[in-house]
Amino acid sequence: MNTIMRKSLLALAIGAGMTSLSAQAEITIGLAGPVTGPVAQYGDMQFIGAEMAIERINAQGGVNGEMLKGVKYDDACEPKQAVAVANQIVNDGVQFVVGHLCSSATQPASDIYAEEGILMITPASTSPTITEAGYETVFRTIGRDDAQGPVAGRFIAEHIKPENMAIIHDKQQYGEGVATAVRDTVEEAGIDVAVFEGITAGQQNYSSLVSKLKRENVDFVYYGGYHPELGLILRQAKELGFDAQFMGPEGVGNPDISKIAGEASEGLLVTLPQAFETDPKNADLVAAFEAKNQDPSGPFVMPAYTAVYLMAEGMKATESTDPFEVAEYLHQNTSDTPIGEVKYDESGDLEEFNFVVYNWHADGTKTKAETGEAQSDTAQ
Amino acid sequence: MEASLYFLQQVINGLTIGSTYALIAIGYTMVYGIIGMINFAHGEIYMISTYVVFIVIAGLSMLGIDSTAFLIVAALLVAIVVASAHAFAVERVAYRPVRGSKRLIALISAIGMSIFLQNYILLAQGSRDKAIPSLLPGGWQFGGDGFAVNLSYMQVIIFVVTLVSMTVLALFISRSRLGRACRACSQDRGMANLLGINTDLVISMTFVIGAALAAVAGLLLGMYYGVVNPYIGFLAGLKAFTAAVLGGIGSIPGAVLGGLILGVAEALTGAYLSTEYNDVVSFGLLILILLFRPWGILGKPEVEKI
8 A cells, every 4th residue: 555655656746747847848058067177167167158148048038939958067177077978968868068178078078969969069179179070060169279379389480489499288188289289380480399298287296397498498388288287387487497488378378377376477478269358249248247246258258158159049040959950050150149250160160260369467367468460360 | 517417406306206205105104014004095184284284374374474484383283183183083984994804895995085085175175276375485596507406495395304204203113102012013913902002092193193294295295386186185195105115115214215216216207208208107116116026125025924
């Protein structure tokens, strides 16, 4: 008797649950990126951007009468965990993903999404190989390393002209990729790279490396990787009396680098996506972020906003939530978004995306590097 | 001249790295010497101490105290207390209940404890790097012609403190009453118990002493690197464990020697080969030692008792 009671109650509960699910029609968008781990603050940039877009779209009545809902998934920037997350997303029946963040995490996850017909837009992964696989449903709202690397490389060749240059990277897909692109560009311009070396991310002692650079009389160091390691390198360089000019990609452009390196971060050169938050067209959006006490200036905030925006636009235009139809729409149409006019080529890369060189300051702010307009570039 | 100055600089760098491995390695080696178990949670105790040091220094600075000496002493004392409390609790909760059973069970319990501690700090403190400014910047510079050798105050302090800690600990083990009890426990715990030594207390004290040294390492490395995150304990623990095995696990001078050798080997690899091969060299050394001298440089070959 008791078990029958329990079973029928259970059935009732399940039934009620199912009706409540179908009653509130929602389109779930998976937000995949690091919630934990050493680069979690980049994940935050991505999440606040995407959540803002979801909120604003819902405030205007959602998409085709349905509301958007963002669900966060934590990959901790680890390839292994990214695969687990991707499988979880598949099992949850989610068909749209904004993410992942780290290229080495996005790469394996994108294979799974492509196989399962899930539409993925990464607002942060810059490694070229992600879109080179030629998946129909994989896009990005950021430039590629082979666009960013040359911007940095040309800036070095035209304005720095180092006598003795070193390139250091963290042996990860993103860091090594952008470092290699920089090396190729500067070598083409006739600059010799004296040292090209990898380090182990997560280590704390770089004194041996710094002493070596000092001995080689290196006057310029390009670092491909993220800010925790570069922060320590800068700090230890100062301690060991090594005062070369440093430069890094957008993965080091984070106020935390100033906390770690202190004074040593003054004058660091960083290539970042151009500052979309200063575009007058986005004033309204910037005000919305500021009203929520969020910082819209992080390099991945606007790209993440745009990723959701593009998905919504595709769904509205095709009046469907079929990832393939939306992908087809994105491939064929041009949209006006906070990061400018978005037009995709066949592989899912942006036809145009600008990286700009900035000077980083010890108080965590940045200013455009003084050399004028010659530094921006167009992705292929 | 330039080449030898460069070599000297790299040896200094190596001795600094090595000293830090050594301080943590002592904790591994003491616990192994007495209960024959590898305490994998030891690296996490070091990580927790570094957090405590940062919190104390940041908190006291906020209250307007800017005497460096006072900050350091206060941070060290609080870190020692908190680290010892953690180590004591870890031993009670995770190791004592499984002490009589197979070695593998204790090992798994230790790994579980390590994961728990890491995630507990992750939840409490977040995953972002926390940083403090250098408390003791500066140092000496000499050489000059072509290449100047830099020796920072912190590097000297780290090296000296390591040697002093090792000496004090070695004297404590060989001279004091509790030290004698430790040695007795390490030789034959059952017999020591029969002779009236409180072996449970001795084992608890071993964990506490190891944790106090980890707290010293947390203070020194926290001040030297200025950065902490919940993951530093894992890599530091792994390297320190390698150092302990290299020097002969169970031997305190061995742990220090192993740490220094490992540190210098890494620095020289970075100097003349490539930083990429650091880990290859350190773990290669470990494999060589395990193949040809499994009891380590200063350890004693284990005689199977019948």
